[in-house]
Amino acid sequence: MIQIIPSIAIRKGKVVKMRKGDPASEKAYDENPLDLVKRFESHGIEVIHLVDLDGAEKGSPKNFHVVEAIANHTDLKIDFTGGISTDGDVSSAYEHGADYITASSIAVTNPELFASWIISFGREKITLSADVTDVTSKQVAFRGWQKKAELSLFDHLRFFYERGLKYAKCTDISRDGTMEGPDFSFYKEILSTFPDLKVLASGGIRGTDDIKRLNDMGLFAVIFGKSFYEGQLSLKDLEQFLVKS
Numbered sequence: 324m325i326q327i328i329p330s331i332a333i334r335k336g337k338v339v340k341m342r343k344g345d346p347a348s349e350k351a352y353d354e355n356p357l358d359l360v361k362r363f364e365s366h367g368i369e370v371i372h373l374v375d376l377d378g379a380e381k382g383s384p385k386n387f388h389v390v391e392a393i394a395n396h397t398d399l400k401i402d403f404t405g406g407i408s409t410d411g412d413v414s415s416a417y418e419h420g421a422d423y424i425t426a427s428s429i430a431v432t433n434p435e436l437f438a439s440w441i442i443s444f445g446r447e448k449i450t451l452s453a454d455v456t457d458v459t460s461k462q463v464a465f466r467g468w469q470k471k472a473e474l475s476l477f478d479h480l481r482f483f484y485e486r487g488l489k490y491a492k493c494t495d496i497s498r499d500g501t502m503e504g505p506d507f508s509f510y511k512e513i514l515s516t517f518p519d520l521k522v523l524a525s526g527g528i529r530g531t532d533d534i535k536r537l538n539d540m541g542l543f544a545v546i547f548g549k550s551f552y553e554g555q556l557s558l559k560d561l562e563q564f565l566v567k568s
């Protein structure tokens with residue numbers, strides 16, 4: 324069964340969501356991060372994707388205290404991302420309670436360093452965030468999606484795949500926060516090219532039909548956000564995918 328992972332993006336202490344990665348579209352939700360994750364946990368969610376937008380913007384993590392609060396008050400597994408750029412950042416994330424880290428920009432600017440983390444910290448604990456501006460150009464975006472790399476997605480994935488990468492989160496930014504549905508052909512192409520890669524789909528999720536289809540395709544996990552915050556996808560809807568361990 325596909326893993327169901329809510330995304331919680333934090334900026335200045337608030338839970339926020341953007342459309343297509345555009346900061347001008349940012350909307351803050353009246354949700355306390357700790358209360359929110361406790362609701363997720365009570366419905367059987369086991370993993371959350373915690374995005375430190377302040378850290379992504381600054382180039383170093385700024386919200387480890389949120390990680391620590393969630394780790395201390397829940398049994399959730401935390402996948403932390405946002406500004407991770409040094410060995411020390413990775414270690415600090417784990418020390419504050421993260422179970423996994425996801426990194427994007429460092430994999431573009433210093434691929435050898437990111438590749439070394441797969442070995443030194445273990446491939447089970449490291450996820451590559453390989454996000455594209457659109458599925459036609461497949462141009463990789465980084466630095467909170469505000470910069471574009473002279474790099475195509477499949478070349479980017481292949482470099483790390485050949486160095487032991489097990490998990491990759493791939494977002495179609497043109498659909499993120501739109502609730503218009505994911506591009507299923509995009510994920511089909513990734514899975515057929517990298518059959519042993521555990522792919523986390525992100526961007527455009529509307530509801531359970533999208534999740535069922537991604538599950539049937541063989542996606543490892545789905546990350547959702549906007550559809551939940553806007554009331555289009557409920558925790559009750561998700562229970563069919565959640566098996567309490």
